[in-house]
Amino acid sequence: MRALSSLLLLAAAPLALAVKLEDFKTCDKAAFCRRGKAIAQRAGENPDWKSPYSVDPSSLAISSDQTSFTAAVKSSLYPEINFGLDVRVHKDGVVRVRMDEVNGKGKRYDEAASWALVAEPEISKDIRWTVGKKEVRATYGPKGNKVDVEIAFNPLVVTLSRNGRTEVALNSLGLMHMEHFRTKEEPQPTPEAVEGEESAQTVMEVPNPRSWFEGEEEDGYWEETWKSWTDSKPKGPQMLSMDISFPNHEHVYGIPQHATRLSLPTTSGEDSYYNEPYRLWNSDVFEYMADSTMSLYGSIPVMYAHSKESTVGIFNAIASDTFIDVAHPSAHSSYTHWISESGILDIFLLPGPKPADVFKQYTGLTGTQELPPHWSIAYHQCRWNYVSSDDVRTVQRRFDEENIPVDVFWLDIEYAEEHKYFIWDKKNFPDPVDMANDVSAVARKMVVIVDPHLKRVQSYPVYKEAQELDVLAKTKDGQSEYEGWCWSGSSAWVDFFNPASWEWWKGLFKTSQGSSDKCAWIESTTDVHIWNDMNEPAIFNGPEISMPRDNIHYGGWEHRDLHNLNGMLFSNQTSQAVRARTDPPMRPFVLTRSFFAGSQRFGAMWTGDNLGTWEHMAVGIKMVLSLNLAGFSFSGSDVGGFFGNPEPEMLVRWYHVGAFTPFFRAHAHIDTKRREPYLLDEPYKSIVRDILRLRYSMLPIWYTAFHESSVNGMPVVRPHFVVFPEDEAGFAIDDQYFVGSSGLLVKPVTEKGATEAQVYLADDQVYYDYFTSHAYRGAAKGRNVTVPAPLDRVPLLVRGGAVLPTRERPRRSSPLMRRDPFTLTVALDTAGAARGTLYLDDGESYGHAAGALVWREFTAARRGRATHVASADLAAAAAAHGQAPTANAGAGADVGVGTGAVVYDPQNAFADEVRAVRVEKLVVLGLERRPGTVTLGGAELEWEFVPGVASGAGKEGAAARLVVKNPVASIVGDWEIVIQ
């Protein structure tokens, strides 16, 4: 929603803003990172460098069912310290490598994975470990895709290779280091405690046998002061360093959230693009830069490496402060170095080999994108702040007067009296329930903010209850309530790691008091959903605008250990709370700013407080693509930019970006001018209205893409390399992308004054302009085409071979489209064929998990001189193959419906409900010639044909266009139309 400060932000001034870099640490300001970097430095300077870590072969123990093994690991630096290694292979081929100190003086944080993983992964039963003299290995997978996992003993190196080619290696550069727990050595009182050279020489007389690796000095082991804050570090050093190499992959993607390109630019090595490693430390960065490795609000430590030959990935389940260097030692290899402050080694190797495989493997671990309520993929209107209930009503009225569709009105922090969330500011919101009901009368929703900081006043019942329950975060003494400053002034933070907070938090969102004597939000309705902001947590007077690292959470863990998880636990609990408001439960919508691996199970995210600049508009697309790869498909950036007053041209282009982003919300800072679409002058107002109507007409496509993502983890928006994994020219493209499997290719304009755009077509296929049906031709080795891009048009192409289901009747809100007829656009490919899918359900309940859904497949195929367009029941087909037609493992399982069994009945209640919804129009692009007849079941249909370019003709120009009127009476049934 906002970052730290609005100071000096002049509403009318052009945006010449900058992040306060000094508020955040760089690697050289963090002792653990300095130590980790120093290891890499020393290794680089020492040609004889060898990792001190090795496996003790005698300790190797393979489990009785052969599925995993454990072994002792020793470091030659500290022979007396014991480490334990545990390696296992999951059913889907993912390899999990874990290492921790055994019987040490302390305990490293080992719970990050348990929060991130959706469930304990199933171990493969087919693995056989072979123990050799120098290594232990297992080989698995089908022929042609043989994966080999090898753990070399001395030094310890883990390698995953395929068909003899190394895909990913851990510690192959010997940078692995797990700083063990040690006792602080009190300085010896030396008799001649004179300062100067003499004492320095005394130290040098005792050579440190470990200095070749660890260095001479104990750099910030026991205490660290930065700016005005001192981190007490009672556990001493516990840094974890690991090099992860992809010796045969040129591109690495992932580790969001950074405002940078999709294919990660280098941070080390010669001529590196950046000179600072990527950082993962969830931070509220005020006015962040559009091109930087700085950490932002959330962290997903997953990285993919991609080449023409294969795609692999790693998921590093670590939640402490982490810096990651990226380098390309050669043109076709990638090297990364991960330095974390604390936590065990817990790395998952994702073997691929294709992009779709790594996404399935990653979301198999952390869960797929939760299928959102349908309304939440429509348009959201937000501002800091709509200042009163009458203001909300006026905004709604103005939208309706101008016939501009919108589904959700949002309230930022000013609704709450003194920023005491749940408590309405009655001066301005005297009638919150009536207000919410006025909004839902037009089938709309509201989203209201609830932040994790609680104002520390006894008159605030939520704070009082949290205090009584003893679920507030503690200072370093582990006893006292931590006090920090946030919107509400002096505040305390709920410790969601404490299970005692969970039921209480759920109760806060109940819209009726029931029999509970605790707080409930009776001045709310079940049409009000929730926005979780500031959950990094953002703390205005804390180090790096967050919590002190030595604060204590439930279980005695320090904040440093679990910081990056904090935001996810908050949105997790909130989404459960919102779901639990009703019986039966309804799908919650929770927007979060901070996130971690797994947050996709709990709702949506946005890229925080962006600036109203063209650079931020452009980088927002790249950030959303990166998040989509990292499993968090339901993502978007503030349309218009949070800070600043975008000129109309910029705002219009930004609406185009938003309309092709999974999460589509306009939002603005309190100091900005109002910019709701109805306030725009013509022609901008009409252009934005049309953009919103375009998004609404395409909601069936988006919802189908979300459904696919919820089932198999495929991103909702897909960059080029995902769709064309072997087209090297597309690997770095991050300004154009595909929407789901629909075949829609979009390239939003992010430049001022543009009138056309270059679109890259990766394959020898026909692409049709969505608006004009103009046929463009790609080429097998890739080709750029010039597409007109006047202000009222986003470059949007349909790849030949797609069938697009749309709903073309403009409505005020998306639920009002539920019984509108469909239009099917068949974009024939060069062979005259096409395929598309449509997924529908009631959009708000969990009925889909019990099979209440419609899932259709539309195909077009040439048979002789005829083209057959048909619809088949995909859900029934999936059920026949023993596959569930919908994701019912996640929330569905939580709420007790859909127990994983394949449930599908074509006559289900939802199918019955939409049986009367017809296909009002069938459009076929690229037919070879004027049809003689167009028939359904032998009966002639009404149609029109405009001659033009045929799909297979190799020409460009307006495509041949057949329009069939009212072809099919029901979207639900099977049918076949013959175009003869």
Place this chain on the structure above:
Amino acid sequence: MLPVSWILLALPVSALAAVDKAYGVSPSLLEKYTPSSKSTWTCLDGSKEIAWSAVNDDFCDCLDGSDEPGTGACPNTSFYCTNEGHIGAFIPSSRVNDGLCESECCDGSDERPGVCKSTCKEVGEAYRAKRDAERKLRKTGSKIRASYIAFAVKEKKRLEDVVITSEKEVAAQQREVNRLKDLVERTESLSMAALEHRKESPLYRALLKHHQVLKSLQKEHEKHLEREKELGDILSNLRTGYNPNYQDMAVLEAVRGWEFLAGLPHINDVHKDDQPTEEELGSDEVEEEEEEEEDILTVEELEEELPALLESDYESLLIEHDKHVGTPSDESLLFNVGSYVPDALLPQFEAVRDGLLTWLRTFGIIKGGSDGEPADTSRAKQALSSAENALRSAEREKSNAEQDLSRLFDPKWFGRDGEWKKLQGTCLEKSIGDYTYEVCLFGEAKQKPNSGGTSFSLGHFDRWNDAAGLELGSPEYYSKQYYARGTKCWNGPMRSVQLVWTCGTENAILSVQELEKCEYQFTGTTPALCLPLEDLEKKKDEL
């Protein structure tokens, strides 16, 4: 609008085709919805001929959407509901068959049969009741408005009278000024020669230089004072307006620095116990005070002395100086000047001189005639200057009255009928939360803290609603007043107010909202906007 349950009627397409062809058609277009002899129909824009059966078949055939008046299949068209028992209404096609019963279509015709029940009887009754109430309000309001217009008419008369009186006054004063000017000119020309000589004195020249420098210094000083005040205002606003939650050290330092400098107590402090007591602050202030040097004037003295000094009449001083140091000329120049006048002209000169002296004596500008009092040109000048002042004030009165007159029936000011004149200077208040908002109509709007303290100007009357497309002087034009250029926000624009008026029997502010940073919206009622019913209805007819 009532949400209705999502029961979909399993209507086959053929059943939809059975919708009446004229369904949803506006009465004025009804006759166009008839089939041709070949059972075809031409889209209203003439672009296409379609089968008669394709009209209202829930599929959009015509580019202009005219073939689907009753189904909502064509975007951007209108649907007409007859609303029997009430009055007909149009709704956008996007609201037809969307599952919601539109309040505008009380007959329920916007949804499929059976979805919405007709509520036209109740709606009609409610509408009439509301309309009657509105009429009543308008009637009462328009009576008050009429009294405002009557006031304006009287005001016109009064102002015209003022113009006439002040015109006379101006003429009289003008004559006086002319006469005095003449006198002074003569006096000056007589004394000029001698004066010129004395003005050569180095002392006089130094004095002039001093004057010039002092004057410049004063100007410069004033400029600095003004800047200091502005800076102080900015800092005071920062101090009271900054959000302590932001924890921006630069702002905190600025605020603390200002508090120290201005001797203000700390506000918004994180650590309340750090707050110094008033005594501590007081003692700080004492220490701050600089030791006073002797011969240095205090600020107050300076403020008093400097303007007086600058207003000195140096020529008079010169003459007095002469007297003081005992120059030979012990008689006023005016009396001695005769010796320089050529003999031939002497009689005329003496006549003029005597006349002048008589006049000067009469007005007490010079005393006696023979006792040698200096007949100072400066005294003559003073008389002239006060006459000129009187003239200016008379002129001002006249031009004010003329301006008031011209604005009285100016649509950009008090309206064609002058109905707003009565409200000029009327101050309305609304207390909301911590502040009371006040607007003195056609004057200034203010935000006053209820707990005391400085109030902020939210701007001065700037204009009426001049949005594009609005007719000057129309009721819509008067529905909004803008007050602009109020105190600048420390992190935003200059404060401003948009005052939205509706007709009401009272002059009152109903609500105040800060929709954007430092941009306020007031809503209020006033009888001035209550047009007589006849006028409104006439307007409707014209449309």
